[in-house]
Amino acid sequence: MSNASLPLPILRKLTRLPWVFLAIISLIAGIGILTLQSIQINNVAIYADQQLIRYLIALAALITIAMVPPVIWMRLSYPLFALAIMLILLVPLIGVSPPGAGAKRWLMLFGVSLQPSEFLKITLVLALARYFHFAPANKISHPLYLLVPALMILAPLLPIFLQPDLGTAMMVAMIGAGMVFLAGVNALYFITAIILFVSALPILWANLLPYQRERIFTYLDPERDPLGAGYHLLQSKIAIGSADMWGKGAMQGTQSQLNFLPEKHTDFIFAMFTEERGFMGAMGLMGLYIACFGLLSLMALRTKNLYGRLVISGMALTLFLYVFINMGMVMGLLPVVGVPLPLMSYGGTSIASIMFGLGIAISTYVHRSNKA
Amino acid sequence: MGKLHKKGPRLPVGQSARGSSRRTIAAPKDPQTIQSDRFTRRTVLLGAGGLGLFGLLASKLHNLQNIEGRKYKSLAEDNRTATRFLPSIRGKIYDRTKTLIASNSQNLRVLLIPDQADNVATSLDLLSRTIPVSTRQKQRILRIARRQNPQIPILVTDNIGWRQFARINVLGQRIPGILSDISWRRQYHYGEEFAHIVGHLRPPTKLQLAATPAFRLPGTLVGANGIEQGFNDVLQGESGHQQFEVNARGRNIKALAKKPSIDGADLYLTIDHVLQQRILKRLSPYRRAAVVAIDVNSGDVVAMCSTPTFDPNILTHPIDEKRWRELKNAADTPLSDKATRGQYPPGSTFKMVTALAGLEAGVITPKTKFKCTGVMEWHKHKFHCWNRSGHGYMRLHKALKQSCDVFFYQTARKVGIRRLAAMALKLGLGEVYDCGLPGQKAGLIPDPDWKQVIKRRVWFGGETVLAGIGQGYVLTTPLQLAVMTARLATGRKVEPRLAHTKDKAPRLVPRKLDINENSLKLIRKAMTGVINDRDGTGPKAALGWPGLQMAGKTGTSQVRGNQSIKAGQKLEWKYLDHALFVAFAPASNPRYAISVIIEHGRSGGKVAGPVARDVMKMLLIRDPVQRLSQALLPDPARPENSTPSLTSKRDDL
Structure with missing residues (x-):
């Protein structure tokens, strides 16, 4: 508290970096790269090589971002969020469909394809954290003060809904709600919301389109349509279920090697990993993720200013939702929605936005004794 | 903290200040502290909830791998491998002349x-x-x-x-x-000529599928009818399979296990397609007729025709539904093989059986005489001879030549039904031959036991009398009559043979029948007389070749029971008598035995006889044993050893 106004020397900052946490996310990313090694085209593991380079660049970027005082990130929070919403709005106009998917989810900008929805989740965390940081603590439960965060959450929801990308929309809503909850808004709001949602379910069901219902049926029983909508899930369950305690070994997974498993380098990488490494491998990976969330929570608790706390815990929440939804979907616990497994799935936008968000979170942690 | 200090002056100093300050922190907390505490609490709450959800994931993983693992393992294996069947190629069928009959x-x-x-x-x-x-x-x-x-x-x-x-x-x-x-x-050449013999193909029935799993191979066809069915095991071969590792697109990644297919063996028929052609042409004036010709030494069936016939290519899968229906409903039942499935009363062609039974039993001798007055009365029943005015006194030789019914009534009466039936069976009647031809009918050689079991009636003596002339219950097929004639001609137990797998037919010498050779000689002599003596019933069947005689027997069998017809009454075609003829030649050294039936042809001697004569001529001319055609055929224009020119010469038959 004594040197509050003085900037920290760079070496001091480096020693305050959460090295254990960085080691754990690098371990997860390394596992992801090793798993991607199993996909080889003409004996070249193109996915793994690209992912390795991307991760190293992203890690360097993360450390650089963490060195920058959080004040700067706090000031950039709203502009970045506005940029993300703009990109989201551009998707229906100039967006492209990822191969194999019907919906437009990608943007091609300056020769780089990116998924604005990934970026949006991170910037939403930043924007909400900034809002609650400056909101008077005794008034945040007042409906008038909740209007702004509600708008922040709802504004991107509509275009995402129209893409249509139900999975991302649900995730954005949950991240937003989680942030509001962590900011300390009266719990009655949440209890009321849950009660309203549950009682609205029958009405929602009645208004669903037949294909949407079919999706839900297929989720409940993938064998209903093994070659159609349930194909992804069934093949994924076969890949996971057919692995033993220690798995079939690297490049020995029949489901992934013979291309029965779709999207195995992106959304279904957990199925490929489990097929190769078995029950123990999957449990180990889950353990690493839990350690990752645990460390983030501890970091949040040790950071004293609200912006930092909310950014760190918001990132923990985002990562958790990614991991839970992805694993749940791959194992048939949740409906199949396009959500990658953070740090494992192949994909530039995913890695970049997560490492960016984590960079800002770590920046607030590194600078925690400084009042932002 | 700064705000708290501002409130300080209102409180007493010292210890109480300390105590009250503690109280202030506990009771009306400042909003930021509340927020901070809430954050801590809610982080822990969310963390616990997150851990719980991970527990859910772990239990789902456990469920997938350890509880349902076996199911998913087998699903993964199903995914991975695909079995492609390797079909075997069905054996080809050749005829006696090594001409292709059925090919692929x-x-x-x-x-x-x-x-x-x-x-x-x-x-x-x-x-x-x-x-x-x-x-x-x-x-x-x-x-x-x-x-x-x-x-x-x-x-x-x-x-x-x-x-x-x-x-x-x-x-x-x-x-x-x-x-x-x-x-x-499958393609059938000479389809009409071999329709009834070769059969055709069809998808296996449910029963066959259950018995032979290999038939489940998609596109498998099995023999339906004829040699295709009877020799299916030989022709079919054995299908193999190849297991592949496949990817999700079904493209083969690598071969795993292979069991090669074994192609079916080729089959050689004993039938001659040229003879089939010629005989069918000769039968063309008649609505329904059948001819069977057997090599008496080997039992080889060299010709077997049933008319009308059809093209089996229509029945081969995929079936031509419309034409099949037409065939099935056609008036003269072209689908039915009259040579092996047509059951006819043999009529007078059965008289050799009665004669031999009498001779073997000793109830008649060549010298035994019966008087024919045109009718035999017995137990208040009248049994008419075909010759209403009577033949007068008859001995065996003459009775057979003139086909005197009364002589054979008397013989049958004396020999009894059991010995008569035994002789018929010995000569190959009432039997289904093991020659690879499915669907053969057994005909019927009746005896009292049969009647008791099937008809639940006692046997009457009159029925024995009728059986003696091949009427009553007696039924035979043309194939059986040909076999009977071959056995009479050789005295050996000739068995018909239709096909073999060897390029060269294995040589068969049938064992001798337990029948007195002298009795057989008598019969053969009488059969020679039927055709070649002036008083025989079949002079129209005479070959007309000096030095080469045919022996035979006419048969005119009643279709409408044994009630007599009124003179001048015009009968419907279907009530007309069947015309039959059995023959073998050369009479002195038999080589071929034939049977001819012209359904509702009225007269064995006048209608079936000439057909038998022409068929026998065709056989002898086609005979591969050249001594017959060279030494015995009287034709001066006959070219040397050259079968093709011979055949062209004989097309006018």
Whole structure:
């Protein structure tokens, strides 16, 4: 508290970096790269090589971002969020469909394809954290003060809904709600919301389109349509279920090697990993993720200013939702929605936005004794 | 903290200040502290909730791998491997002259598996650069692709040329969903000549599928009827299979296990297609008729015709439904083989059986005389001779030549039904031959036991009398009559043979029958007399070749029971008597035995006789043993050893 106004020397900052946490996310990313090694085209593991380079660049970027005082990130929070919403709005106009998917989810900008929805989740965390940081603590439960965060959450929801990308929309809503909850808004709001949602379910069901219902049926029983909508899930369950305690070994997974498993380098990488490494491998990976969330929570608790706390815990929440939804979907616990497994799935936008968000979170942690 | 200090002055100083300050922190907390505490609490709450959800994930993982693991393991194996069947190629069928009768024509096809095509229409467009695909074809395929299981191949075109086939083999690899294959289609040459003998193919029945799992191979056809059915095991061969590791597109990644297929063996018929052609031509004036010709030394059936006939190519899968229905409902039952499935009362052709039974039993001798007055009365029943005015006193030789019914009534009466039936069976009647021809009818050689069991009536003596002239219950097939004649001609237990797998027929010498050779000689002599003596019933069957005689027996069997007809009454065709003739030649050294039946032909001697004569001439001229045709045929214009010219010469028969 004594040197509050003085900037920290760079070496001091480096020693305050959460090295254990960085080691754990690098371990997860390394596992992801090793798993991607199993996909080889003409004996070249193109996915793994690209992912390795991307991760190293992203890690360097993360450390650089963490060195920058959080004040700067706090000031950039709203502009970045506005940029993300703009990109989201551009998707229906100039967006492209990822191969194999019907919906437009990608943007091609300056020769780089990116998924604005990934970026949006991170910037939403930043924007909400900034809002609650400056909101008077005794008034945040007042409906008038909740209007702004509600708008922040709802504004991107509509275009995402129209893409249509139900999975991302649900995730954005949950991240937003989680942030509001962590900011300390009266719990009655949440209890009321849950009660309203549950009682609205029958009405929602009645208004669903037949294909949407079919999706839900297929989720409940993938064998209903093994070659159609349930194909992804069934093949994924076969890949996971057919692995033993220690798995079939690297490049020995029949489901992934013979291309029965779709999207195995992106959304279904957990199925490929489990097929190769078995029950123990999957449990180990889950353990690493839990350690990752645990460390983030501890970091949040040790950071004293609200912006930092909310950014760190918001990132923990985002990562958790990614991991839970992805694993749940791959194992048939949740409906199949396009959500990658953070740090494992192949994909530039995913890695970049997560490492960016984590960079800002770590920046607030590194600078925690400084009042932002 | 700064705000708290401002409130300080209102409170007392010292210890109380300390205590009250503690109280202030506890009771009306400042909003930021509340927020901070809430954050801590809610982080822990969310963390606990997150851990709980991870517990859910772990339990699901455990469930998938450890509880349902076996199911998913087998599903993974099912995914990974695909079995392609390797069909065996069915053996070919040749006739006696090594002429192809049934073969397999290659059908080069292009197929499309919708499941493996990204887009059926695109694949067809790509294909149309190599082979023409019309708009109509395209629409048809698209329509089928929408309707049926996408994994079942759809036929795009068949009967394409080798050049196109080779091109598809190379290019088709790059068009998703397109593949080429070779299918075999059974083809029958001389179809009409061999329709009843060779049979045809059809998909296996449920019963066959249950008995032979190999038949489940898609596209398997098995023999239906005829040699195709009887020798199916030989012809079919054994299908193999190849196991592949396949990827999700169904493309083969690598071969795992292979069991090669074993092609079916070729089969050689004892039938001669030229004879079949000629005999069918000779039978063409008659609505329903059958001829069987047997080599008496080997039992080889050299000709077996049933008319009307049909083209078995119609019945071969895929069946021509409309024409099949026509055939099935046709008046003269072309589908039914009259030679082996037609059961006719043998009439007077049975008299050799009665005579031999009498001689063997000792109830008659060559010298035994019976008086024929045109009718025999017995137990208040009248049994008429065909010759109403009577034959007078008859001995065996003359009775057989003139086919005197009364003589054989008397003989049958004396010998009794059991000894009569025993002789009939000994001569091969009432029997289904083990010659690989399914569906043969056994005919009927009645005896009291049969009547008791089937008809639940006692046997009457009058029925024995009728059986003595091949009427009453007695039924025989033309094949049986030919076998009977062959046995009479050789005194050996000739068994008919239709096919063998060796290129050269294995030589068979049938064992001798337990019948007195003298008795047989008497019969043969009388049969020679039937045709060649002036008082015989079959002079029209005489070959007319000096030095080469045919022996035979006429038969005119009643269709309408044994009630007599009123003179001058015009009978419907279907009530007319059947005309039969059995014969062997050369009489002195038998080589061939034949039986002829012309349904409702009225007279054995006048109608069946000339047919038998012409058939026998054809046989003798086609005989491969040249001594017969060279030494015995009287034709001065006969060319040397040259069968083709001989056949052309004989086309006028």
